[in-house]
Amino acid sequence: MPVTRSSAARANVLGSAATVVISIAQAFLLMPLCLAVLGKHVYGAWLAAAELLTWIQLLDFGIPNLMTQRIGAAVGSGDRAASGRWFSTGLLILVGIAALLLLAGLVASPLITAWAQVPAAEASRFTACFRVAVVASGLLLLFNAFVSLARGLQRTTLINAASVGGAVTNLVVSLQLLLLGWGLWALAAGLAARAFVSIAGGLLMYWRVARDGHLAGCRPDRAVSAEILSLAPPMAGASVGYLLANYSEIMLVTTLFGPGSAAVYALTRRAVDGIKSLLDTIAWGVYGGFAHLVESADRSRSRVVLADVLSLRFGAACLAGAIYLAVNEGFVVRLYGTENFGGLWLTAAFAAQMVVAGQSFLVNYLYRAAGQVRRGSHLLTGEALGRALAMLASLRVGGLIAAPWAATVTSGAAMLAARAGLRQILPAGPEPSRAVQLRRGVAAVAVLVTGLLIGALAPAFSWSRMAITAALIGAAGGAILVLAQPVESRRRILLSWTRP
Numbered sequence: 001m002p003v004t005r006s007s008a009a010r011a012n013v014l015g016s017a018a019t020v021v022i023s024i025a026q027a028f029l030l031m032p033l034c035l036a037v038l039g040k041h042v043y044g045a046w047l048a049a050a051e052l053l054t055w056i057q058l059l060d061f062g063i064p065n066l067m068t069q070r071i072g073a074a075v076g077s078g079d080r081a082a083s084g085r086w087f088s089t090g091l092l093i094l095v096g097i098a099a100l101l102l103l104a105g106l107v108a109s110p111l112i113t114a115w116a117q118v119p120a121a122e123a124s125r126f127t128a129c130f131r132v133a134v135v136a137s138g139l140l141l142l143f144n145a146f147v148s149l150a151r152g153l154q155r156t157t158l159i160n161a162a163s164v165g166g167a168v169t170n171l172v173v174s175l176q177l178l179l180l181g182w183g184l185w186a187l188a189a190g191l192a193a194r195a196f197v198s199i200a201g202g203l204l205m206y207w208r209v210a211r212d213g214h215l216a217g218c219r220p221d222r223a224v225s226a227e228i229l230s231l232a233p234p235m236a237g238a239s240v241g242y243l244l245a246n247y248s249e250i251m252l253v254t255t256l257f258g259p260g261s262a263a264v265y266a267l268t269r270r271a272v273d274g275i276k277s278l279l280d281t282i283a284w285g286v287y288g289g290f291a292h293l294v295e296s297a298d299r300s301r302s303r304v305v306l307a308d309v310l311s312l313r314f315g316a317a318c319l320a321g322a323i324y325l326a327v328n329e330g331f332v333v334r335l336y337g338t339e340n341f342g343g344l345w346l347t348a349a350f351a352a353q354m355v356v357a358g359q360s361f362l363v364n365y366l367y368r369a370a371g372q373v374r375r376g377s378h379l380l381t382g383e384a385l386g387r388a389l390a391m392l393a394s395l396r397v398g399g400l401i402a403a404p405w406a407a408t409v410t411s412g413a414a415m416l417a418a419r420a421g422l423r424q425i426l427p428a429g430p431e432p433s434r435a436v437q438l439r440r441g442v443a444a445v446a447v448l449v450t451g452l453l454i455g456a457l458a459p460a461f462s463w464s465r466m467a468i469t470a471a472l473i474g475a476a477g478g479a480i481l482v483l484a485q486p487v488e489s490r491r492r493i494l495l496s497w498t499r500p
Helices: 005-038 040-058 063-077 080-115 120-153 157-179 184-211 222-246 249-257 259-294 299-336 344-369 373-398 402-425 434-457 463-483 487-498
Strands: none
Touching: 005 040, 005 157, 005 259, 005 299, 040 080, 040 120, 040 184, 040 222, 040 249, 040 259, 063 080, 063 120, 063 222, 063 259, 063 344, 063 373, 080 120, 080 222, 120 157, 120 184, 120 259, 157 184, 222 344, 222 373, 249 259, 249 373, 249 402, 259 299, 259 344, 299 344, 299 434, 299 463, 344 373, 344 402, 344 434, 373 402, 434 463
16 A cells, blocks of 8 residues: 555544544533542642653653654655564563553552642542553553554554544543542543553554555564664653653642642643644644655655644644633633633633644654654753743742743744754755745734733633634634635645545
């Protein structure tokens, strides 16, 4: 079967988007129920602990990203044997990492319970639930290896179905067991069910691609292992840095202000978390294809594709941010209560962070997809450390509202550095003019500012008004963003989503 970058990217984006939509549904169904059943204090503690579980799920030391890049490059050059060697070697190393993380998580569980300030009556149950969730998170870490294989081969339909199926299972199991009175066990069981479905789908995908001959010579290889280990320090720094930058805020808030404030922070940010995850599907969707493109015969198109991808993500982020700014107060008040809304300016800070930090991640991700794994990893590590330190200092000085603004400034500087490096290494070729890129940027920012004005002057509180406001901003803002695109860019983007 021939590799088709556009169809693979489309499958990646649609699959990841479906998973994120399911997670957004949790905000409407699962989170209000958790607040009612568990209480603000216990649920705030679980939200803080959940960030640690995310560390286990994603602390893969950048190996899956490297696997995707190398497998994608191997496919682009027609070397199937290299694909097999990279997958088997990377998976073996990830098994070792998962085992160490599992051991650390299981041993540290009582300490996590104490740190999260869980009431004594719930402490033993919290610790047991966290341990089950640690095991499930370790399995989800291994699932990343199968995701990298699918994206590198550009055969992503089945792995995306496994991701979506796992997310649906998690939501359904958690809701059902909460209604049956399982309490915290419902959340742990839901995560375990998601891990089982995901791994089952990953194994099925592996069997299919191996059967079709895409993994010739699929066995661990010393040379591949040596290359991974040589890149391990910068990749590990980048992996830790990414988690530190994106999954540490609630932990910091819990440490400094307690689980009650963490709940307010997390619930005010909940909608934008879903938006960010949805927008990150653009990065997940194009990484393997971009790695393939820069090694292929039509590599001269790299600059045009880069400009289109960055413009698409920035415009979509500003449009989604405008909707978030306009309706978030009503969203939080309706679902979680007035006492859990952190205010319009905290909302604005989250929107700015989502736009800039997400754009920085995409640029750095594509920089590494283009082969600059070491340099991109160093940049990501520096950005993450800077963000973490800036957030910690700003929380102490300025309270909850200061942390996302500090993160935005730090990520903006890192984005400019990564983009300059990426432009230097891409092959020569046509690209949009500065005037075109400026028009795209100004249109996107104007849409975002409009959302802020609506949120400040005419906030919507009823579900009907929120829906109408979101629809109007989406339609008008979307039209502005489309009109800001050159005709040829509109045609390229349309073709990438309609051709097979």
